[in-house]
Amino acid sequence: MSERIEVHHVTRVEGHGNIVVEISDGQLKECRFDVIETPRFFEAMLRGRPYQEASHITSRICGICATGHATTSLRATEKALGVELSEQTKLLRKLTFHGEMLDSHVLHTYMLVAPDFLGVGSVIPLATTHREVVLRALRMKKLAGDICATVTGRHTHPIAMTVGGFTYFPKVSELKALRQRLVASRADVKATVELFASLPWPMFKRDTEYISLSKPDEYAFIDGEILSSDGDRLPIEDYQKVTNEYLVEHSSAKFTRHNRKSYMVGALARFNNNFEQLHPTAKEAAQTLGIKPKETNTFLNSAAQVVEIVHCVEDAINIIDQLLERGISPEKPAPVKLKNSNGVGACEVPRGILFHHYWIGEDGKLTGANCIIPTNQNIANLEEDMRAFVPQILDKSVDEIRLSLEMLVRAYDPCISCSVHVLKIEDRV
């Protein structure tokens, strides 16, 4: 008996990818995840542009993690141009970064993952069957977006963040209002942990290499060193020794590998590598959710995102307290030193470690750029997971295998593209 499972355009992921699995006489013959997006040439677009524009251009790589791309871009430029940031700039960047992390994690866990477990096909029927769950998600998402808007001028594609600092500063009253809403959101955060702790996560363990940023003094999101769960530690400038990008025939996205055949990045990798630095309330949430490092069930990447929701809410409150205690002072962006130079920026964006590497000429124009996004780094690992997972579920029906594989893909929260949002209508007749 031979079965071929093809899922064209896996639903509820960002962009387009196909699952191809072929089973013959109870043996797995073929197993691939095809990325079928066309390349978008952002690196080529950056060549010849003034360094001040780079963060605004690369922010458009993604409408979900725009702040992540903009921050990583700014760090690459700032490293190249020898810019030293003020404490206030670092705090404001961390605060808006938390806003986007919350927005993305709420969107993924509630809108994309939860429907699989609550027996509905998407978030729209979920709104009827579990109205309170969807309203809670929208409340949390709105708060997350408002954090970004308060600090950087709008929900998506930050405008106030610039090389060396900010061009706009939130008012004390705005920060106080945000703090109040964050404190009030603790009830929603608690309900989120309880909801996801009650979900029947598929059992699937496969040890892999987990790669994330790491910092001595905090749960790393911006800057740090590259840390592998296999024990290696590298400066971010050596990112290419970790990513080792290569091409495969069936994917328009490049694959990566380090110590093993593949590695995983994202919330689960951060959780495994940096658990000790999570906020105590987030550690408690991990206990409620039943995960502890080293967790090797890929499906629990979504649970690790819930842990990070708790961490980001608590840490955002701490950051606002620090800002209120220091007072907000309008500062000029830190000065740049123009010369022929290059710099690497690295951040932990919602889906994992992101690298931007820029080469800048003495006229301030970019002469080259390299951006390596988290989803690329995860695809080889996703395929290894599929190869290990399919033999464990061969006794299920084809439909069940298909759904299980779709859920596995969604667990990675893959982000493959951005597209047009035009409305289409027809007349009622």
Add this chain to the structure above:
Amino acid sequence: MENLKTQCKETTLILGIGNPLLGDDGVGMRAVEILAEKELPPNIKIEQVGTPGWGLPAWLEGWSSVILVDAVQMGQTPGTWRRFSPDEIRLITHRDPLSLHQSDLASGLALAEALEMLPDQITFYGIEPACLDPGNDLSPVVRSGLPGLIDCILKDIRKE
């Protein structure tokens, strides 16, 4: 929340929708930008919301009347604009969205409806786009449709 609703009862929210980096998809955003420079009656609020997708219900909450301005594929000549109510049309939504990027306006409205968060009155102003390729500019034919559309919105809200 109830207070908020009472307070906003006599007001109209105008939302500009679309992606201004994709040519004529940005026409809704541009239209409300022009509107914001006009002399408007009190209790009118204008927001450029871009591509809110499933976030749309949060924008609608508490408003009794909402005007949505967007590029709409209606099968008409590019630049043609039309005013319509939800009863007059069927939104073509992606029944099974392929990605978050297809959580479009129709999905946002469907979610708002499922959550019983739709305002009492919704009015669409749609312009038929000519070109949705990457770029900041509107095509001339779409730009030439804007003054008529804006006059009509102004008449609408001044009457209210």
